Amino acid sequence: MKTYWQNYIDGAWCDGGAGRIDVINPGTGEKLAEQALADAGDVDRAVMAARRVHMSGDLSDLRPVERGRMVQAMGRFLLDHIDEIAPVLTLEQGKPLWEARIEVEGAARYFEYYGNQAETVEGRSIPLGKDYFDFTTYEPFGVSAQIIPWNYPVEMTARSLSAALATGNSCVIKTPELTPLSNAWFAHAAEAVGLPKGAVNILCGLGHEAGAALSAHPHVNQIVFTGSVPTGIAIATAAAQNVVPCVLELGGKSAAIVHDDADLEAFETDVRWGIYFNAGQVCSAMSRVIVHDSVHDALVERMVGVAQSLIVKPGIDQPDFGPTMGAMVSDAQRDRAVAMITAAQHEGATVATGGHKLNTPGAFLEPTILTNVTPDMTIAQSEVFGPVLSVLKFSADDEAIKIANGTPYGLVGGVFTNNLDRATSAARQLRAGQVFVNEWYAGGVETPFGGYGKSGYGREKGREALWNYVQTKNVAIKLKG
Numbered sequence: 337m338k339t340y341w342q343n344y345i346d347g348a349w350c351d352g353g354a355g356r357i358d359v360i361n362p363g364t365g366e367k368l369a370e371q372a373l374a375d376a377g378d379v380d381r382a383v384m385a386a387r388r389v390h391m392s393g394d395l396s397d398l399r400p401v402e403r404g405r406m407v408q409a410m411g412r413f414l415l416d417h418i419d420e421i422a423p424v425l426t427l428e429q430g431k432p433l434w435e436a437r438i439e440v441e442g443a444a445r446y447f448e449y450y451g452n453q454a455e456t457v458e459g460r461s462i463p464l465g466k467d468y469f470d471f472t473t474y475e476p477f478g479v480s481a482q483i484i485p486w487n488y489p490v491e492m493t494a495r496s497l498s499a500a501l502a503t504g505n506s507c508v509i510k511t512p513e514l515t516p517l518s519n520a521w522f523a524h525a526a527e528a529v530g531l532p533k534g535a536v537n538i539l540c541g542l543g544h545e546a547g548a549a550l551s552a553h554p555h556v557n558q559i560v561f562t563g564s565v566p567t568g569i570a571i572a573t574a575a576a577q578n579v580v581p582c583v584l585e586l587g588g589k590s591a592a593i594v595h596d597d598a599d600l601e602a603f604e605t606d607v608r609w610g611i612y613f614n615a616g617q618v619c620s621a622m623s624r625v626i627v628h629d630s631v632h633d634a635l636v637e638r639m640v641g642v643a644q645s646l647i648v649k650p651g652i653d654q655p656d657f658g659p660t661m662g663a664m665v666s667d668a669q670r671d672r673a674v675a676m677i678t679a680a681q682h683e684g685a686t687v688a689t690g691g692h693k694l695n696t697p698g699a700f701l702e703p704t705i706l707t708n709v710t711p712d713m714t715i716a717q718s719e720v721f722g723p724v725l726s727v728l729k730f731s732a733d734d735e736a737i738k739i740a741n742g743t744p745y746g747l748v749g750g751v752f753t754n755n756l757d758r759a760t761s762a763a764r765q766l767r768a769g770q771v772f773v774n775e776w777y778a779g780g781v782e783t784p785f786g787g788y789g790k791s792g793y794g795r796e797k798g799r800e801a802l803w804n805y806v807q808t809k810n811v812a813i814k815l816k817g
């Protein structure tokens with residue numbers, strides 16, 4: 337493992353104007369490496385390099401199929417280097433090695449998907465009578481700034497970078513302070529596939545310093561942010577000052593409604609993935625289960641069984657897919673989750689299983705289930721961002737919808753039932769950007785994803801996401817005679 341990792345600006349690896357930051361291995365609590373920290377000057381160099389590439393047309397003027405091939409090749413590059421990337425991702429983030437491999441494969445899939453679509457961004461012609469020829473085209477915004485969270489650093493960068501490049505934008509990526517290392521492979525990939533120098537810039541820096549400088553930079557033309565609500569507000573404010581669009585992918589407190597006719601055995605799999613994948617540090621985690629009174633006890637017993645079946649240990653010792661969970665990203669995040677569990681108990685919730693940190697070094701938390709949670713409790717309203725599931729009860733369908741919709745968020749929602757009418761009615765009523773019926777996390781790179789309410793605005797993934805990165809131009813031609 338390299339002990340010092342640099343930033344990548346204008347095609348060159350460089351130190352940071354703000355020095356270095358220690359990257360900690362959350363599986364042991366020990367220092368893993370040092371990462372260069374960018375300051376506002378570094379951010380400016382990166383933005384100006386991206387702008388130069390944009391103005392030159394070296395990326396935006398390419399025939400889209402050529403750009404698309406380079407984007408696809410970046411995905412293949414990631415797969416070719418998965419044995420290098422996945423361990424670094426595990427060591428910096430805490431997730432099991434097998435989960436890190438899934439993340440790298442997911443990242444590659446974005447490049448495949450958007451690379452394939454580069455040449456499908458077509459305009460239309462608009463009839464104005466015989467004296468005119470009128471058509472629309474879609475042009476890239478120019479410099480796309482992308483600010484990345486620590487929970488899925490590889491997949492989140494891939495999600496925005498692939499679509500931005502496919503549509504001809506140059507990019508500046510601000511990686512997260514806790515998990516910056518694995519993003520280095522995007523720079524290697526950009527070089528390997530022959531993108532112009534400056535088309536992809538990858539730098540780490542403190543949020544309030546480098547992140548703020550990037551989001552307020554006057555030559556940034558579009559911003560994509562994934563992270564917390566307060567930071568999203570700061571970034572949207574900066575974007576508004578420069579009158580540039582932004583996409584905000586923020587947090588959630590997403591709920592699964594489990595009806596009395598649901599397949600409770602199948603739901604065990606939904607619990608396993610929904611709240612314990614990546615130790616619950618997933619924006620669209622199933623952090624609430626709203627279950628019908630009549631099946632509450634039976635479901636809780638099954639869910640406790642799932643939680644207790646998981647082996648919790650350092651991610652690097654988990655090469656193979658199985659019933660395992662890794663560390664949370666940091667001691668601070670783990671301690672925050674423990675404090676929220678304790679506060680929930682004071683408000684009247686019961687710990688059905690888990691609730692404690694492990695008595696070993698590293699940011700480990702037991703898979704936790706809280707019962708007797710009511711909708712007004714803090715734990716039912718606020719995002720834990722950890723392996724902590726809150727269980728609430730309902731007796732009438734309308735009540736379940738009201739509870740599910742009763743938070744400021746609206747990222748995803750789920751309904752579990754054998755009754756098609758019930759499922760479609762819930763899908764219509766849930767205020768969320770995506771609704772899962774009978775399988776949490778159903779969907780894929782192809783399906784649009786994003787929030788209602790405080791979960792943000794704009795959509796990533798799917799065809800929808802392409803339109804974040806382009807602006808419409810209309811050309812109206814007056815014909816002679």
Ligand code: NAD
Pocket residue numbers: 483484485486487488510511512513541542543544546547548549551562563564565567568570571585586587588618619620719721747
């Ligand atoms: P965060 O908001 O603290 O940080 C996210 C990024 O923003 C980091 O790179 C950080 O350095 C940067 N940042 C911080 N302050 C900034 C500022 N003032 N200006 C510009 N940039 C700044 O979030 P986090 O703790 O890294 O991530 C966890 C949160 O992200 C959770 O709330 C989670 O739900 C959300 N999230 C959402 C999605 C999604 O797609 N909706 C995906 C992953 C995470």
